Structures are given as C-alpha cells and as structure tokens.
Amino acid sequence: xTNCNHEEEHAFAAARAKMNMPKEEEVVSLATAFKAVxxxxxxxxxFALRQGEMCVYHITEAxxxxxxxxxxxxxxxxxxxIIKARRDGQNVVYSLADAHVVALLxxxxxxxxxxx
Amino acid sequence: xTNCNHEEEHAFAAARAKMNMPKEEEVVSLATAFKAVxxxxxxxxxFALRQGEMCVYHITEAxxxxxxxxxxxxxxxxxxxIIKARRDGQNVVYSLADAHVVALLxxxxxxxxxxx
DNA sequence: TTAGGATATGAATAAGTGTTCATATATTAT
DNA sequence: ATAATATATGAACACTTATTCATATCCTAA
Numbered sequence: 001x002t003n004c005n006h007e008e009e010h011a012f013a014a015a016r017a018k019m020n021m022p023k024e025e026e027v028v029s030l031a032t033a034f035k036a037v038x039x040x041x042x043x044x045x046x047f048a049l050r051q052g053e054m055c056v057y058h059i060t061e062a063x064x065x066x067x068x069x070x071x072x073x074x075x076x077x078x079x080x081x082i083i084k085a086r087r088d089g090q091n092v093v094y095s096l097a098d099a100h101v102v103a104l105l106x107x108x109x110x111x112x113x114x115x116x
Numbered sequence: 117x118t119n120c121n122h123e124e125e126h127a128f129a130a131a132r133a134k135m136n137m138p139k140e141e142e143v144v145s146l147a148t149a150f151k152a153v154x155x156x157x158x159x160x161x162x163f164a165l166r167q168g169e170m171c172v173y174h175i176t177e178a179x180x181x182x183x184x185x186x187x188x189x190x191x192x193x194x195x196x197x198i199i200k201a202r203r204d205g206q207n208v209v210y211s212l213a214d215a216h217v218v219a220l221l222x223x224x225x226x227x228x229x230x231x232x
Numbered sequence: 233t234t235a236g237g238a239t240a241t242g243a244a245t246a247a248g249t250g251t252t253c254a255t256a257t258a259t260t261a262t
Numbered sequence: 263a264t265a266a267t268a269t270a271t272g273a274a275c276a277c278t279t280a281t282t283c284a285t286a287t288c289c290t291a292a
Contacts, residue, residue, distance in 0.1 A: 017166075055269090068254095188241080
C-alpha cells in the first residue's frame with residue numbers, strides 16, 4: 001500500500017487517470033450503454049437485426065421468447081440508441097442504430113475469437 | 117403478427133437470423149464479457165488503466181472506493197480477460213488485456229460523442 | 233519463522249433487473 | 263364506431279449482483 005515497487009510510475013499513472021477520468025455522469029451513461037448489450041436476450045436481437053430491419057413479430061420469431069419480453073428488451077435497446085424504430089402501418093420496424101453498433105458487435109466477436 | 121407489411125423481406129431476414137444465430141453458449145459468453153464493462157466502477161478501472169499499468173493500491177487511489185471493492189471488480193474483469201495481471205513482489209500489476217479492449221472503449225466513447 | 237504490508241475472497245445484505253401476466257395503446261379494415 | 267391485429271407497458275416476483283465487513287493468503291524483510 002505504501003510499499004509499491006513502482007511508486008513513481010504508478011503514482012503518475014494514477015494522477016493522469018484522475019485528471020482524465022470522465023465525470024461520474026458520463027461513466028454511468030457509458031456503462032448503461034454497455035449494459036444494454038450485456039444481456040443474452042438483447043444480444044440475440046442485435047444479431048438478428050444484423051440480417052436486416054424487422055418488425056417485432058419477426059424479431060420475436062427469430063430470437064424466441066414472448067412478444068412482451070421482446071418488446072421490453074427493444075425498449076431498452078431503443079432508449080440507449082442501440083437500435084432505432086420507425087412505424088410502418090400497424091408494424092414497428094427496428095434496425096441497428098448506426099455503424100458504431102455494428103463495429104462494436106464485430107469487435108466483441110473478434111475479442112472472443114468467434115466468427116459471426 | 118400475421119399481417120406484416122413486409123412479410124417477405126422480414127421473413128427472409130428472420131430465417132437468416134435463425135441460421136446465423138450464435139449458439140446459446142456463445143451468446144451468453146459474449147453477453148458476460150459486455151457485462152464486465154457495463155458497471156461504472158469497472159469502467160472507471162478500465163479508463164484508469166488506459167494511462168498505464170498499475171498495482172491495486174494505485175488503481176484504488178485513481179478510481180476511489182475501498183480496496184476490497186476494487187479487488188472484487190478486478191477479479192471480474194480478469195476472469196473475463198478484459199484486463200491481465202502479473203505479480204511483482206508484493207504487488208499485483210494490472211493492465212488492459214489487449215488492443216480489442218482499447219478499441220472497444222474508444223468505439224463506445226465515439227458512439228456517445230464523448231472525447232476521452 | 234515471525235511481522236507487516238498488499239491483495240484476495242467468503243458471506244451477507246441491499247439494490248437492480250428480466251420475465252411473466254394482464255392490460256393498454258395504436259393502426260387498419262369493415 | 264367497432265373489431266381485429268400489432269406493439270407497448272405497469273406491476274410483481276424471482277434472480278442476479280455490487281458493496282461492505284471480516285478474514286485469509288501471499289510476499290518480503292528481518
């Protein structure tokens with residue numbers, strides 16, 4: 001604790017870290033966004049939407065589960081701007097929000113050495 | 117439900133989605149990794165480690181909180197290969213696991229239009 | 233081997249979250 | 263306006279999880 005082998009370097013790093021640390025509010029916002037993609041049921045929805053936009057019924061068909069559960073998850077993804085929605089008649093059509101989301105998914109897969 | 121305005125396209129997309137959907141086990145693994153970076157306290161640790169490797173004491177100093185809490189979070193990050201550890205005498209020095217993690221953080225920031 | 237500092241961990245409690253069920257809202261057709 | 267289909271949502275329960283407290287483990291110095 002007061003006996004670090006690299007006191008100087010680590011102390012400097014810690015000081016820089018404090019200086020550059022995003023505000024609590026920003027950290028929470030970031031964490032919330034990550035949390036949005038950290039549930040299997042929501043991840044499945046994202047993988048499904050990689051194949052193209054879909055309405056709630058077909059998303060439900062693609063990922064399984066009940067319409068209600070899917071709808072709740074879509075809400076969370078939407079609130080976090082991971083996906084976007086547009087109404088089309090009786091249907092609401094969902095799609096991935098932007099290229100960042102696609103990149104994020106690819107990156108994560110790469111990290112885990114999976115090939116989707 | 118049985119009355120989708122884009123029955124054909126969506127049905128095809130749903131079919132492709134089912135075909136290309138990662139296995140349950142893989143989805144869970146991915147979700148778990150995202151979950152690891154979806155808590156403010158853990159995100160702060162990652163931001164801190166962007167400034168260079170640090171031992172537990174200095175990480176605690178950089179992010180705040182108790183040693184015990186930080187240690188618990190380090191464990192989770194380590195288990196998910198988000199960070200790596202090496203012992204150096206009495207200290208354990210932590211650093212970001214790989215370039216994917218760095219890229220992931222940058223991407224997330226970009227998505228939220230923040231500039232860290 | 234003993235003492236002291238550095239890090240890790242088990243148990244418990246408190247807070248957060250996903251799903252289900254029932255129901256509400258919205259849109260189209262009649 | 264009414265009926266039917268599609269989607270959304272509030273409440274409740276079960277489950278997960280972060281933190282704290284106490285303590286254990288690991289390492290170095292003497």
